[in-house]
Amino acid sequence: MAHPVTHHTEHAITVAAGARRVFGLIVDIGRWPETFPPTVHAEHVERGETEERIRIWATANGEVKTWTSHRLLDREGLGVRFRQEVSQPPVAAMGGEWIVEPLSATESRVRLLHDFRAVDDDPEKTAWIRRAIDHNSAAELAALRTAAEQAETRAELVLTFADTVEFTGDVKAAYAFVDEAGRWPERLPHVARAALSEETPGVQTLEMETRTADGSSHTTRSVRICFPHERIVYKQLVTPALMTAHTGAWLFREHGEGEEPGGSVTSVHTVVLNEEAVTEVLGPDATVADARAFVRGALSRNSTVTMEHAVAHARRDGD
Structure with missing residues (x-):
């Protein structure tokens, strides 16, 4: 042989x-x-x-x-x-x-x-x-x-931040809301279109069109790794022009014993900005600091809206 x-x-x-x-x-x-x-x-x-x-x-x-x-x-x-x-x-x-x-x-x-x-x-x-x-x-x-x-200059281009929403209700239902991203167009005001596939259990591909505050939209494509009821981590394979990389996580925590039923959901983002696109996207006088503030504001708004809707879903599920 x-x-x-x-x-x-x-x-x-x-x-x-x-x-x-x-x-x-x-x-x-x-x-x-x-x-x-x-x-x-x-x-x-x-x-x-x-x-x-x-x-x-x-x-x-x-x-x-x-x-x-x-x-x-x-x-x-x-x-x-x-x-x-x-x-x-x-x-x-x-x-x-x-x-x-x-x-x-x-x-x-x-x-x-x-x-x-x-x-x-x-x-x-x-x-x-x-x-x-x-x-x-x-x-x-x-x-x-x-x-x-580019280690020194890159430090200015990388930002990591998190937002958290505490709630009473079913944490598993909040997780399910985020897991079922294919239903986001009917559930979230800033999502115009979403296509979710999961050929391997726990490994999802999500293509999504997101509306921005100025009325325009952009399309992203992400791979999401799901750890049921605890976290969903993801990486965007197709990012908006202002980013060269975007990774993140949705984290779910249940309150401990003796506490009120419920828990928290946290959205974490790590972004690497595309320095060459700053003035093209934000205007000729825009700086990297402006881009940092813009990206953090836009992602935080959308994440917080998503978490608030997930929490509302969890509260309804727990009633």
């Missing part, structure tokens, strides 16, 4: 930034969704100083895949080895390594290695995986270079 074939790839890029800054971005998976285009959501399952397990949801050739990886962090050698514990078809097995090589105090070389096997050694599956690796690796390395080289 023939042994399964293991394939190898290598992608690399030179970055005009110090090696430790670059390495820090690779290690910090909490920033991956806002930094790396393919990553929808990433979180720690187990975490240690040099060893960890992480779960990742990411796009590959237009599909959303999820897996858990074991990672070994070489903080002195500036390397991260990874191995998928359970892979999703058409991947039978995959692993690899991030290697950051200092070229000078202000320049680094980043190598991203992969080894993989396809299910049944099928040539079409092998080609599918190689295409996904080539596309995602190129996108990740380019985004890593941008984030590392």
Whole structure:
């Protein structure tokens, strides 16, 4: 019986930034969704100083895949080895390594290695995986270079904020309101159109047309990962012109024992502004500070309206 074939790839890029800054971005998976285009959501399952397990949801050739990886962090050698514990078809097995090589105090070389096997050694599956690796690796390395080289200016372009609504009522009903985003056009005044699909339980794709305060509208497309009755995290794959990235979460909390029945819902946003679009969207005299205020105001208004309607739905459900 023939042994399964293991394939190898290598992608690399030179970055005009110090090696430790670059390495820090690779290690910090909490920033991956806002930094790396393919990553929808990433979180720690187990975490240690040099060893960890992480779960990742990411796009590959237009599909959303999820897996858990074991990672070994070489903080002195500036390397991260990874191995998928359970892979999703058409991947039978995959692993690899991030290697950051200092070229000078202000320049680094980043190598991203992969080894993989396809299910049944099928040539079409092998080609599918190689295409996904080539596309995602190129996108990740380019985004890593941008984030590392623009670290100082990028700080002004990134904003994270949250709004919370406390309520009495059924928290599960509030969660259901947000989960059922396909019904938002009939339930929310700022949503003109919504198309929701969920081919894999808990993984949703939402395309939505949102009305803005000035009467115009914009269309977004998001992937949403649902953790029933606790949280829904999402990433916009198609964003408005004023943003280069937008991730967020809906968080649901029940009151503790002895408290009044009910809980809270929180909307969290992380946005990376598109500096080049600021004057085009907001006018010739607009600044990044104006864009920050505009985006926060618009997203907070829409999120708060959504939460208030979810809370009203929860109260009715609890009556």
